[in-house]
Amino acid sequence: MSEDLEKSAASRAKTSFGFAKVGMDAKQSLVNQVFAKVAPRYDLMNDLMSGGLHRLWKAELLAWLAPPKSAVPYALLDVAGGTGDIAFRFLDSAGKGASAVVCDISAEMIEAGRARANGEGGRLSFVRGNAEALPFADKSFDAYAIAFGMRNLTLIDLGLAEAFRVLKPGGRFLCLEFSSVEMPLLDRLYDAYSFGAIPILGGLVAGDSASYRYLVESIRRFPDQNSFTQLIEDAGFGRVRYRNLTGGIAAIHSAWRL
């Protein structure tokens, strides 16, 4: 196929943007518009929407990563890192040898993160970049983490291939993402809360209910725990495991570049 034909086929191919179907080449700019709008209120909204639960889930990710407490160099890449929640927690819990790079496609989210970063000095940096084409050399990180970012990607398999590429052999992959609720009553309560309350809260606090509707809808489009496990294995990772959080509202997947 010629390059032009390939481009036009790619633009006709559809993917999901929440419950809507959009062209493959349109999704990223729609996602970027969402995060440009929500960036100034992102951290506050996270606390309000989850009742603080996201803090426990992120703490669980760090506990599972268990970064070394020593002065041995250990580099984390926090992809779709937004305002840097994972990277900050990592630097708090790891030893003196730890360093973190937050990589995010949104200039607005990075700006909000940088404003929080006073005092971290040279151990923390922010880089603008796409998870599907990371601006880092092969085999450059000891750990790759992505929290609530994977479902925003247009091509999850490309994101996973990039994770594999930038990890050193023996490196650790961790993904925290909303998942499929596996408790019968909780799933109905959760649906009612997320479709009913979250867009209203988004409208009141961030002045933008449509963006929060997208965030809720995109959760339902993300592969369930076992399907995502399969995608991670397909990308070449080994020892893939997951842990459900709060009945499967979220899950952490862990894997290794062996």
Ligand code: SAM
């Ligand atoms: N990781 C942070 C957290 O847990 O609070 C932020 C998560 S926020 C829900 C999703 C982030 O993914 C946004 O900051 C957005 O800009 C970023 N994002 C979306 N598509 C991306 C892509 N293709 N590459 C890198 N970042 C992306």
